[in-house]
Amino acid sequence: MSKMKGGELIAEYLVREKVPYVFGICGHGNVGILDALYEVRDKVRLVSPRHEQCAGHMADAYFRVKHRPVATLSSTGPGSANMVMSLATALSDSSAFLAITANVPTSQANRAPFQELYKHNQSDFPSVLRPVVKRSFQPSRVDMLPLALRQAFDTMTTGRPGPVNLDIPYNVFQEEADVEVPPPAHRHGTHRPGASEADVAASLDLLEQSARPVFFIGQGATLAEAGPEITALSQRLGIPVITSPNGMGCVPADDALTLGFIGRNGAYPANQAGRHADLVITIGTRFDDRSSSTWHPGYSWNFPKTRLLHVDIDPQELGRNYPPTLGIIADAKVYAGQLLAALDGRPGLDASRFGAWREQVAGWRAEWEAYVRPHFSETTSPLRPEYVVGALQSALPDDVILTLDSGVHHNWFMQFWKPKRPQSMLNSWGYSSMGFGVCSVLGAQLAAPDRPCVAVVGDGGFTMTPYVLCTAVEYDLPCVWVIWNNFAWAAIRDIQYGLFDGREYGTAFYRGQDMKQPYNPDFAALARACGADGVTVTRSEDLRGAVEQAVRNRRPCVIDVHVDAEVRPPSTGTWQLPPIPFKDPVYGKPWIA
Structure with missing residues (x-):
């Protein structure tokens, strides 16, 4: 152990975690860490945008591209309050970054110093952020930082990723203690739960019993980098793939089996396949209102008449909106790989089983292309x-x-x-x-x-x-x-x-x-x-x-x-703002199984 200031410990831990950037804006509340960041500037670069919300969105995007978390830094009060939007965005889309916020000195807590929130509890800013982060930590002494830092990084990237808040009283940046820089946290890639053998077998049983299966994939597949395995499954079985916006790109976009997004503003083939499917294999995505036509049967999906195999790393998403026929808690990449390997033991389960289904889907694709493609060449x-x-x-x-x-x-x-x-x-x-x-x-x-x-x-x-x-x-x-x-x-x-x-x-x-x-x-x-x-x-x-x-x-x-404001996207599903009645699609018709 060595005597270190809190700010120095945080900076050194960011180096140890190989965090390349801190996106942050200075303020009186965090000036105590700026000198420590200066000392490690060749390893951790401070990038200062002109607004804290922007810093959070930058960190969010960095994780979505690299799948490695970075940090943000904001000052006491308004600067950190500006982080709420970007933290809520990241939490909603399972993206991770460490939001370091500053707070008032512990010696001034509950005395209403400049920018303290004290109405219900002293230095109560973490209460502002709790609904929009995976966890908030508030170490009030330097010797509490090592555990908080390690736990923060573990929490961000284990299971379903999400942002984490580390709220630091001003004095903790500058006070000293005999501390040791903790080892790096475990990484998301080392925590990949798979399905049981029984659940993999049950998955294949459902496939064998179906005639019109589809995959529905989303952010969980993207975060797990499960594209190669899901693509191989789709190609081997000849099963179409529907994607959420955050699942787009996981499977080849130009492939005839890739149908695009579903819902009100989804592609017509995706909605048609969702309506007519008899089995939906959902991997790493949820059925929110926009991707389910506000849960109206026959507009995008036909649950519970359609069987649902729902796979997600977050158990809270299983059965949230549609009770699954089979729910599995698993990492998208691991599960898709398990299913692919298990197909070797089911020689009769191959693409030939679903040829008629693919022909039907191809017909919907051709209809949609004939309807929309002429407008792509109109010069106006x-x-x-x-x-x-x-x-x-x-x-x-x-x-x-x-x-x-x-x-x-x-x-x-x-x-x-x-x-x-x-x-x-x-x-x-x-x-x-x-x-x-x-x-x-x-x-x-x-x-x-x-x-x-x-x-x-x-x-x-x-x-x-x-x-x-x-x-x-x-x-x-x-x-x-x-x-x-x-x-x-x-x-x-x-x-x-x-x-x-x-x-x-x-x-x-x-x-x-x-x-x-x-x-x-x-x-x-x-x-x-x-x-x-x-x-x-x-x-x-x-x-x-x-x-x-x-x-x-x-x-x-x-x-x-x-852009011409009078041309509107052709709705192929629906979306409702209750109690106002919902509209039928502009193109296509609902179908009840």
């Missing part, structure tokens, strides 16, 4: 949404990492984007946070410095978080932001139109005395003012060239794309 001003998706798909290289914000553009990309690699389409799905896509592209770029990183974001979301341009220029991060500029909170405007007889109020951006002139800032000029490149695109013919040039330049760039 402003641009059609389908054209934007198609142009980006052809202009961006296969190794692109795409980060998507919340908004109507996200619905279009869920329906039509085809990611070429796993961990390359980052979504705020569970919490749907405005600003996630805008900010997370910075963390993705730091995680993959040699790959192009592109954010497709709404005009509303970008206006909430435009400070990202400063960070990109400061740290020379060649991120590209494609702004889906439709002069509105268009996702909500479209809901309002659909539910309230075409009326709009408070969901579009207007100016002028009559408040009827569409208004947005000149986003390209804003980018140039920050030191980035900026381009405005109002004609279809100009989009591909602008995107290709931005990627070649390897500089921060904003491409302001004016």
Whole structure:
């Protein structure tokens, strides 16, 4: 043991855990650790964005790309309160980072010093974060730090990943104690539970009894890096795969067996396969309202008439919304590998069993393509949404990492984007946070410095978080932001139109005395003012060239794309905001088994 300050111990532990970055913003509450981080700056780099929410989204994206956690640092009070959004986003999507927050000195606790929350308990900031983290630790002495640090890293990455809070009173950064830097925590990769032999056999029994099976995979498959095993299963058995947004990229997007996303704004073949399946093998995903057409039978799924085999590492997700025929607590990669190996003992269980089912699915794919594909080549001003998706798909290289914000553009990309690699389409799905896509592209770029990183974001979301341009220029991060500029909170405007007889109020951006002139800032000029490149695109013919040039330049760039706000994604399922009645699909019909 040696005498160390608390800040030094934290810094040295981050080095030991091989944490390459701390995304943080200074404040009086955390200035006590900054000098310790300075001493290890060649091993742990402090990157300071212009807002704490952004720091959290950056750390979240880093984990989604690398599957290795980094840390954030925020000061007492408002700075740490700004972390709530990004922590909730990470928790909802099973992403992990260590949120180090500062608090008032222990000697001042419960005396209402500057920025203390003390109404119900002294130094009570962890109560603010408890609903949005996997666990919160508050070591009040330096000698409590070693255990808290190790437990924090273990908690983040064991089982279902999630963010963890380490709340540090100011004095603990500067006080000294005889302590030892703890050993690194166990890693998520070493804790991979599998299914029992009986459950693997029961899984194969269900497959043998089915005629129309589908896989439904999500973030759990992505986090476990189970794509190769699930792809092999799908190919060997000839079974179609439906993906959640966070499962996209796990299986080959261009394969005829990959059906895409399901739900209101899912692809028609996915909803049709979900409606008509007699067995759904769900690996590492949950049945939230958007991927289940708000649980209305016949719109996306037909449980309980359809049998459900549900596999998840988190036991709380089994049976949350649909009671499974067979529920298995297991890691997605381990389970898929077990199932694949067990097929050798079932020689009659192969792709020939499901040929008629695949033909039916192929017919739905052909119908959908005939319906949607013509719009991808329409050249208009402003641009059609389908054209934007198609142009980006052809202009961006296969190794692109795409980060998507919340908004109507996200619905279009869920329906039509085809990611070429796993961990390359980052979504705020569970919490749907405005600003996630805008900010997370910075963390993705730091995680993959040699790959192009592109954010497709709404005009509303970008206006909430435009400070990202400063960070990109400061740290020379060649991120590209494609702004889906439709002069509105268009996702909500479209809901309002659909539910309230075409009326709009408070969901579009207007100016002028009559408040009827569409208004947005000149986003390209804003980018140039920050030191980035900026381009405005109002004609279809100009989009591909602008995107290709931005990627070649390897500089921060904003491409302001004016998109037709009157073209809406074709719903193929439904979504309800109770008690307002839900709508039937624009394309396709519900089917009850």
